[in-house]
Amino acid sequence: MEISLTVNGTEHTTDVPDNSLLVEIIRERLNLTGTHVGCDTSQCGACTIHMDGRSVKSCTVLAGQADGADITTIEGIGTVDALHPMQEAFRENHALQCGFCTPGMIMSAIDLVENGKPLDERSVREGLEGNLCRCTGYHNIVKAVLDAQDKM
Amino acid sequence: MTSETGIGAAVKRKEDARFITGAGHYTDDINQPGQLYAVFVRSMYPRAEIRSIDVSSALAMEGVVAAYTGADLAADEIGDLPCGWMVKSKDGSDMIQPPHPPVAVSVVNYVGEPYAMVVAETLQAARDGAEAVTADFNELPVVVDLASAHGADQIHEAAPGNQCYDWELGDREATDAAFASADHVTSLDIVNNRLIPNAMEPRAAVGMYEAATGNYTLYTTSQNPHLERLILAAFVNVAAESKLRVVSPDVGGGFGSKIFVYAEETAVIWAAGKLARAIKWRADRSESFLADAHGRDHLTKAELALKADGTFVGLRVKTVANMGAYLSLFASSVPTYLYGTLLAGQYRTPAIYVEVQSVFTNTAPVDAYRGAGRPEATYVVERLVETAARELGKDPADIRRLNFIQPEDFPYETPVALTYDTGDYDASLKKAIELIGYDGFAERKASSEANGKKRGIGFSCYIEACGLAPSQVALSLGAGVGLFESAEVRVDVTGSVSVMTGCHSHGQGHETTFAQIVSDKLGIPFENVDVVHGDTGRSDYGLGTYGSRSLVVGGSAIVKATDKVIAKSRKIAAHMLESTEENVDFEEGTFSVTDSNQSITFPEVAFSAYVPGNYPLDELEPGLSEKAFYDPENFTYPAGAHICEVEVDPETGKVEIVNFVAVDDFGEIINPMIVAGQVHGGLAQGIGQALLEHAIYDESGQLVTGSYMDYTMPRADDMPNFVVDTTVTPCTHNPLGAKGCGEAGAIGSTAAVMNALTDALGVVDVPMPATPETVWRAMEGE
Structure with missing residues (x-):
């Protein structure tokens, strides 16, 4: 399936397998490896990102559910020179x-x-x-x- | 210049910039062009004979590149995973080390043991392929219960009675005599609950092979990459050491569990060579639960003999320790040389005798977990001492003071083989008592009671032995490797410095602490010092990080190498200043001629070292880079006093820690902010053991605590605020005067919590973890 999502202010349109998880898109397609996978079952919180301004655990969100969403990852909140x-x-x-x-x-x-x-x-x-x-x-x-x- | 960033300063960490911005490089963040993905097929049986394995369906699936079984590794002469410490039984016989192939060949012995590996173009294809592997197993009788493992059905042909060894330490006759003459004996049956380390980053590996050169590179989550390389080369026969580079990049916590060489990275690097393709593997959390080495798991009968006035006269301990199904890398040393030797604690107990029988069971291997043996020893000693105080009607602080080894007693030789160099145990206890407000406890207890709550206070005065050493003593006791550390201090032409260490930081902040040491000693800006670790291609050798050894052993090696740099710089400076070595002083980065105004800075000397126009090259080689190896003379002995105050809700059995004070003597401290952080984390793990964590196998051998829904990790709302402080008696035998701080929190805290809880409830013992149900049952007298 094709999805469009905005990640850290940049729009991406990408074709993903139906069972892709949001964290896989973030880490493997977009190479934003600051978002980590610690348990795969939404219990540890290492994969937490913001989706439309609220924190979600990206290991239990299907990529398809994020179609049209505004995503912010750790890489999008500040830089070494301008930290959040x-x-x-x-x-x-x-x-x-x-x-x-x-x-x-x-x-x-x-x-x-x-x-x-x-x-x-x-x-x-x-x-x-x-x-x-x-x-x-x-x-x-x-x-x-x-x-x-x-x-x- | 160095006061804000030098030794003793709470410098903010260098490593944080990358971690807080998501720019860390953990193994799973590393990708190679055209990499394949590995998935392991794991036993669902705790014990079974493998009749056959069929990988043909997996191989026929789209995307699957290869499927291997243990037989394939064996055909390539890939060796067993070894245990690195030979422990001898009472009768002088060697411990039993059963065969431990990385991938099971003929039997599986715990749930989660890998018996095949599928390699595919995508992770999804590898997972699907792993599902398609079929095997015919013949289930065998299972040994799970630790108490009855000795004498149960024999798991390994080589290990009658499932016994690995039956070890002893101390003087049995003297101890028996002490008990015969004692006025009082306090006895406890103690269960030290099994734990799962649960570093937040799951284990992972990326294996690579270059056919044209024969060079292998393994990125993996290791606390000791050089040791990993040594074992993969010397025992497992993957490749020669010179052909194998092991890189341990940013690692997300270890706590012992990443010391060991595991099946997965072994199979991955081997298969990368077979296929000449990069292969990646990352554990799912359920794999971490099943197949990371677990910790603790002791059953102990302990007795303390006392005079009527509370003086300790003898200690007798008999422990059964669970090794799991196979001997992990350092498993044998944990319940022996890291446990029995610590049973003197902080006390002058004159006679001690300990017996440890270690046994195999059909459970995951058990090995070092934060503290490794020392938490178990502390738990035995401190539960006994507190119980004895109650039985004799003594104050728990007073009975400890009566028996403390005194400052004038050092060096103090214990009856269990250690010589403590220094300490002041009452200083820590005194400070902890003040900080918790011991005087006001009775009032707080009354106030809790008025609110329908039970309140208790518990003490724990622990000692630990860190920086395992010296090499020659360890080797004579069965260690398979030396226990020194290496360092290289490489000064660049422009005066910036790279420090190569064989230790590895996976949260400890070495990049900051070690830079503080070198910048302080060389008088150069902290920012100009970079610490390099975790790469066998960049530092010469090293034994890695565990046992709170990094600062005391690795840091001492860095001091030694830095001193060599200063010595050579002084010679060059003497020529540049047209003086003599003896007349050149070095202070705060400047060489100056005694009683003159002539001086030259360290960077100027460094530049001249590489542009050698003004010193005689027949006397001095060009360049400014020095190496050192440091082998400690002795262990270091951090010690301290932890006091815990709990409140129990009798309606629910819920325990709340309302006060926790830890006062530790770590000797000299380089960065107090980092040290406090190490203590906080250790306390959470020790409290977790007391109140929350428990790895449970059911009687059929299935792990029933195999997820975060079942295994209770300490969460933010389970933990109290901690009050931590320090006292200082400098270590007498290393150049930093440091003792190490990595494990103290986990070593001291568990007994303090359980002493507080049993005080609150007025009972002798409560099993760990003291969950609300357990506590409620204890209150009901069950």
């Missing part, structure tokens, strides 16, 4: 170690700040419950999200 406040907060607060969960964590956290109520420690923890991190014990991630909230 959430990216900056993750670095400042040492909220990442191996970096594998980080793109998904940042994408979830941005959605949490932008589309929810004002956050406190408890609500950040509950809001990020769908993103697994094995390195940080979440301590500094929570700090980073609260820090970024003040700057976004």
Whole structure:
């Protein structure tokens, strides 16, 4: 099937097998490898991206479901020279170690700040419950999200 | 210049720029032109004889390029996956090492063991091909239960009673005598629950082969690429070391599970050679659950003998350790030299005797997982100590203080083969007690009770042995490799520096910490130092990263190489300044002649080293690049005090950690921000073991916790905020005075949580993980 989608501001039209997953299109067709696959079953959150402004786990979205959608991946939110406040907060607060969960964590956290109520420690923890991190014990991630909230 | 980025500074990490922008390069991000995809066909039986495997249907499918079985690898003389540590039984006999072909040949021995591999043009075609492989199995009796594995149906022809070894350490007679004279004996039956490491990045491999040169390149998720290459070359016979480059790029966490050489990358690199095509494989998470090496899994009977005043007089420990179906790379060393040797803990217990019987079962191999043996030892000692304090009516802090090895006792030789170099255990305990507000605990407990909650507090004063060493001692105890580390400090013509290390960073931040060390010592900007790791083509050799060894062993090698650079630079500088070596000082990047105003900077010396116009080349070679190998004199001994406070809801059995304090002595610290992060992560894993995580096989040998729906990973809302702090007694035998911090969190915390929980409930023991159901049952007296 042919699908059209906008990814990080660029429109793409591509022919994909019917059973393609959105994450496969992002990683393999568009070579945007910042979006990671950690579990294939939407439980770890490493593949989190924004679809029409809300965070979704791209390993359980069919590419066809994203036809016409506006997609933002970790590569689309900031650059090394112009970081998104959430990216900056993750670095400042040492909220990442191996970096594998980080793109998904940042994408979830941005959605949490932008589309929810004002956050406190408890609500950040509950809001990020769908993103697994094995390195940080979440301590500094929570700090980073609260820090970024003040700057976004 | 170096104060903000030098040793001791909380420098922001160099590696973060790529990780926060999605520009990291993990193995699965690497693609080669025309690459094929591999999918493994895995046993659904825990134990079966393979009568036949038929790959013909798979081969007939569109896109399938090849399908291989264990017999194909065997026909190419691909060797077994070895175990790298020979442990001897009490009677002096060698441990049993059953055959472990990378791809099963005649039997399968755990669910998930690969018995065929399908290679195809696309991942989808490889998956479809794998589905089409058929096999005829004859199911055999299954051994799952650890307690009865010894004496159950024999899994391996070579291992009667399913025993791998029956090992001992310590003085049995002296310990028995201590027990005979004791006023009190505290006994516990302890289960150390089986865990699955679950690094967030699944294991992966990309294998490549160039027919014209015979060169192989393997990108893989390894904590120790040089060791991977050595084993693939020397034992598995893939290729000569010089023909095999192993690259371990960005790796998404390891926690031990990526130390080992596994079936999948072995088969992938071999098949890449057969087909002369690049081949990629990445584990699905369910494959990670089934086929990554698991951790822990001990059954222990432990007894502590005391005088009436609480003085420890003897410790007796008998453990059965699960090896799983085969011996993984370092499996044999974990419940022996990394466990039995740690049973003295922080205490002057004069007599200790430990026996460890390790057995095979029809489960995935068990090997090192963060802490590796030391969490199990700490759990035994600290649960016993806390229980003894309760039985004798002593304060848990007081009984520990009464028995601590004192600062003046160092170096202290334990009854279980280690010599601790330094420490001040009461300093950490004192600080932890202050930080948690121990004085106010009774009041907080009363307040919880008024709210219908049960509150408890638990201590854990752990010790660990890190930076496994020295090589000659390890080799004499059965290690198959040395345990030194290498470094190269390569100064460029313009004064920038590349540091090559044999350690590998998969979250630890070496690119930052090691650059801090070198920039501090050379007095050059932190930004001018790049750390190179994870590529056998770029650094000489190395043993990789595990056992909290990177800073203490790898960092010490870097210091040694940096000192050589400074020594040679000083000679060149002396010529340039028309002085003598003895009269040239080096400070903050500048060489100056003593008592004069003549000076020259390090970059100027570096330039002259490569443009050698002003020093005699018959005395000094051109260039400025130095290598060093560092072999430690001893282990390092990080130690600390963890205190946990829990609140339990008696209606539901839910446990909440309301306070957690960790005070650790890691010796000198290079980057306190990174060290705190390491502790946080370790604490989450230790708390996860106590309250959440459990790998369960049912009695038929199926893994019933094979997904994130079934295996409870710590999530953000399960974890508390941590209070972490440090005390410092510098390590006495390495140039950094550092002890290592990678595993402490996971080692100390589990016992603190369970001591707090049993205190809250007023019971002797609760099995781990203490899920709400388990806790509720414990409260009901079940």
